[in-house]
Amino acid sequence: MFELKINEDITLKLVEQHDAALLIQLIDESRTYLRKWLPWVDSTQQASDYDDIIPQWYNQYLDNQGFQAIILYQNKVAGMVGFHGINWANQNTSIGYWIGERFQNKGIMTKAVIGCLAYAFDTLGLHRVEIRCGMENVKSRAIPERLGFTYEGTARDGEYLYDHYHDLAVYSLLSHEWDTLQLKNAITSS
Numbered sequence: 001m002f003e004l005k006i007n008e009d010i011t012l013k014l015v016e017q018h019d020a021a022l023l024i025q026l027i028d029e030s031r032t033y034l035r036k037w038l039p040w041v042d043s044t045q046q047a048s049d050y051d052d053i054i055p056q057w058y059n060q061y062l063d064n065q066g067f068q069a070i071i072l073y074q075n076k077v078a079g080m081v082g083f084h085g086i087n088w089a090n091q092n093t094s095i096g097y098w099i100g101e102r103f104q105n106k107g108i109m110t111k112a113v114i115g116c117l118a119y120a121f122d123t124l125g126l127h128r129v130e131i132r133c134g135m136e137n138v139k140s141r142a143i144p145e146r147l148g149f150t151y152e153g154t155a156r157d158g159e160y161l162y163d164h165y166h167d168l169a170v171y172s173l174l175s176h177e178w179d180t181l182q183l184k185n186a187i188t189s190s
Contacts (some may be wrong), residue, residue, distance in 0.1 A: 002067055021048075036137075037098075039160065081113065097111060147173070150172055
């Protein structure tokens with residue numbers, strides 16, 4: 001089973017069926033906060049809503065298409081991070097993430113994303129990683145900006161969010177940029 005230890009406090013672990021209840025609990029605690037930016041919040045109401053998706057995520061990992069992981073912070077489920085599949089022909093992927101409101105402002109997601117970048121570039125040998133965030137989602141955008149991603153532009157009306165489209169900020173990081181950023185040591189420091 002996939003598990004990636006980021007530091008003493010943070011571990012990424014492949015989502016398993018028994019994690020569904022903890023994910024729902026975290027979503028319930030942060031539902032209003034998460035709903036502002038994530039289109040799946042309203043359709044995720046109970047643990048059984050994960051019955052079909054968790055096996056798909058497991059197969060994604062088995063098919064070498066990346067992973068969907070829960071973020072454990074001090075052994076508590078804090079959120080999720082993962083790849084939206086891998087385009088092996090072009091050696092690229094994109095990272096998606098969310099975190100419970102009470103886990104904000106602790107550097108957890110930044111370190112989890114650095115761990116994903118290390119896995120993408122150093123383990124999988126990918127060339128490009130992309131992150132797309134709501135244009136107005138300042139906290140989400142701060143992560144690729146903090147990590148040295150290049151802002152490539154705006155995907156106008158890039159995502160439908162309940163009753164409207166919203167623009168997405170598009171960021172990318174290339175493997176040679178990763179090699180020069182020296183971020184690998186940043187995940188172990190607090």
